[in-house]
Amino acid sequence: FQNFIHDHFFSNMSKAALAPLFDLYPNDPAAGSPFGTGIANQLAPQYKRMAAIQGDIVFQAPRRFFLEQRSLKQPTWSYSASSARIHA
Numbered sequence: 001f002q003n004f005i006h007d008h009f010f011s012n013m014s015k016a017a018l019a020p021l022f023d024l025y026p027n028d029p030a031a032g033s034p035f036g037t038g039i040a041n042q043l044a045p046q047y048k049r050m051a052a053i054q055g056d057i058v059f060q061a062p063r064r065f066f067l068e069q070r071s072l073k074q075p076t077w078s079y080s081a082s083s084a085r086i087h088a
Helices: 002-009 015-023 047-070
Strands: none
Touching: 002 015, 002 047
């Protein structure tokens, strides 16, 4: 996990500098994406952990950056489905 994230997203940073980032994505399938599904959808070791960080890097961070930049020029809003419950 750490090697993949370092090599593909942050190759110019030391792994020591990335340690706080890795702490935010624990090696616990129940805490990974898709969220709220427990250990279901764990297709391979580290799968849900990788899905969580990649979703944040590729989707959430650019979306939030865009909203932050546009909010200086026009009203902006975003919706969250965090209150939705997934039933297995």
